[in-house]
Amino acid sequence: QKEVEQDPGPLSVPEGAIVSLNCTYSNSAFQYFMWYRQYSRKGPELLMYTYSSGNKEDGRFTAQVDKSSKYISLFIRDSQPSDSATYLCATLNRDDKIIFGKGTRLHILP
Amino acid sequence: DTGVSQNPRHKITKRGQNVTFRCDPISEHNRLYWYRQTLGQGPEFLTYFQNEAQLEKSRLLSDRFSAERPKGSFSTLEIQRTEQGDSAMYLCASSATAQTYEQYFGPGTRLTVT
Numbered sequence: 651q652k653e654v655e656q657d658p659g660p661l662s663v664p665e666g667a668i669v670s671l672n673c674t675y676s677n678s679a680f681q682y683f684m685w686y687r688q689y690s691r692k693g694p695e696l697l698m699y700t701y702s703s704g705n706k707e708d709g710r711f712t713a714q715v716d717k718s719s720k721y722i723s724l725f726i727r728d729s730q731p732s733d734s735a736t737y738l739c740a741t742l743n744r745d746d747k748i749i750f751g752k753g754t755r756l757h758i759l760p
Numbered sequence: 761d762t763g764v765s766q767n768p769r770h771k772i773t774k775r776g777q778n779v780t781f782r783c784d785p786i787s788e789h790n791r792l793y794w795y796r797q798t799l800g801q802g803p804e805f806l807t808y809f810q811n812e813a814q815l816e817k818s819r820l821l822s823d824r825f826s827a828e829r830p831k832g833s834f835s836t837l838e839i840q841r842t843e844q845g846d847s848a849m850y851l852c853a854s855s856a857t858a859q860t861y862e863q864y865f866g867p868g869t870r871l872t873v874t
Contacts, residue, residue, distance in 0.1 A: 696864060738802050738803075
C-alpha cells in the first residue's frame with residue numbers, strides 16, 4: 651500500500667460549485683498534512699498545512715483531517731476557473747520527508 | 761522576488777551528456793531539498809541539505825547524480841551521462857529546520873533527454 655493515495659481525476663465541476671478533493675494515508679503516526687496546488691509546468695505551491703485532526707480554513711479553502719479513518723480532504727468554495735490546476739496532498743513521514751499523492755487534476759468549467 | 765528560484769527552466773540534452781541545474785533557496789531557509797517529478801506523479805524526494813551538509817540521499821539517486829551546496833546557500837544538481845529515463849521535472853524546495861512540513865518549491869527545471 652502506498653503511503654498516500656489520491657485519485658488522479660480529472661475532476662470537472664461548474665464554476666461556483668463546491669469542490670471536494672480527498673486522499674487517504676497509510677500510517678496513523680503521520681501528524682502533518684499539506685495541500686499543494688500545481689499549475690501546468692510550474693512548481694507546487696503550498697496552500698495549507700494542518701497538524702493532527704480537525705479543520706483549518708483559509709479564505710475559500712478548508713482542509714480537513716480525520717485521523718480515525720486516515721482521510722484528508724480539501725474543500726474549495728465558490729470555485730473559479732483560476733482554481734483549475736493539479737492539487738497534491740502530502741504528509742510528513744517519520745523521517746521528516748514529504749510524501750506526495752499523485753495529484754488530482756481539477757477543471758473548473760466557466 | 762524572495763521565493764525559490766531555479767535555473768535553467770528548461771534543458772534539452774542528448775543522451776550521454778552531462779547537465780547541471782542550480783537552485784537558490786529562500787535566504788533564511790537552511791534546509792534545501794531536491795525532488796523529481798514525472799508526468800502524472802507527485803514529486804519524489806531525491807536528497808536534502810541542512811546548511812552545507814547533505815544529510816540523506818534517496819535510492820532513486822543513482823551514482824550518476826550528484827548534488828552540492830558548497831556554502832549553505834545555493835545548490836547544484838548534476839546528472840552525468842544522461843539517459844532518456846532522466847527526463848523529468850527537477851524541483852527544488854526549501855524550508856526552515858523547525859518547519860520541514862512547510863516547504864516552498866521553485867518553478868522547476870524541465871529536462872528532456874533525446
